[in-house]
Amino acid sequence: MNKKIIIKTFATNVAISFFFAAIFILLIYIFGNTKINYYASIINTVAVSAINEKEIEPVYKVETKRIINYPDYGKKYGNVVISKINLKLPLYHGDSLSILRYGVGHYAGSYFPGEGGTVILAAHNDVGYFHRLPELEKGDIVKLETNYGTFEYKVDSHKIVKETDLASFPIQKEKEMLIMYTCYPINRSVVGRKTERYVVYAYLVGDSDE
Template identity: 30%
Template sequence: MTRKTLKKVSGGLIVLGLLVLLFPFFLFGYSKAMSNALREEAESSYNVENSPENPVQELTAYIISEKDKSSDTGETIPAHEEYQTGLYPEPAPELIVQPKNGEVIGMLTIPNLGINEAILEGTGQKELAKAPGHLPDSVFPGQIGTSIIAAHNSSTFRQLDQLEEGMEFSVTTEQGVFTFSVTGQQILNVNDTLPNMAYPAIALETCYPLDALYLTDKRLFVEASLIKSELKPKQKESLN
């Protein structure tokens, strides 16, 4: 190999190395620009305010049964109106229409990390380059089971490990506002799965370690459980 060829090869490797180093910064800038536009769309679409018609449901278990039951007064109580206090808040109902990949489905607000971002349906590269994404195979935020929200460690979730047990964050969707409390963290291999809880739960996922400038085979999960739900009036009507 001639000296001229060596110079070309070394020059190409240097350029390639610079591109690899600069890519996270490009991704961060692109994600920031896209998330700002998506946040405005989400804020206008999913703004939920507390009001007498939109009461807060705290520590109220939602019992799903196959048939109606009778109360002590002899009145028939529909299955969806049977509650038991002390377990978990009223969960989100089933969706009537499933969102398509790339659609804005809500807002993720984490005060401790200064995060207030739109959530897209889907966790492909196209979605995660713009904003946090909801894993379609998991339940919708606020429903019974474990909902998974993923984002890049170079953008939205770059400080995800700072979320400690007891810290709260919320997810706002067309169904209402759902507040979660962090229960813990764990690091898993990329092919490992989380259990689908029997109560409303959520897991925030990102690549680990958080400062990695390359693809990794580890994932950090911050797990949380539902502690408060504020269903929109139309959602409460759908249960009756």
């Protein structure tokens, strides 16, 4: 008899609890679900998904000059090779200072090699980076060996511009143009914040993988 009372009391309390919890959850679902999902999606826009161990390689469509699965920002996706100045540096997507520490940065607002537009690359003017860029002459070859194809460019011209001279870095899609730049003056006898840039312009010769 006592057992019955105890079990009955427990069962009633648990049943009431689940009943009220269900009402609460239903009310939240009816009146708050949209808002909760909305705010959660806003918060999740600042969430960077954990990097998959298997990275998906980019795929290049020659006919349409399109790339499927762009490299992630901050990722190495190739090498810059300039035989004339004995240079081979890793090429990264992005050009933040922390990326430039490791090699050549690709300005994320420009096109990727092979897309038929302006590709803008930057590197420090230190030894081992772009310090020998001024040695390039018209006709010299610059190779971009990416993980979706190799692209060769022929140097056309160079100039020294102010860092704020955005017109010297035109983003266009009529012709595939490579712009490489570094801080100027390059020599270390001039110190401080470098307000000029040494810029080299080159044009696509052909895709070596074709």
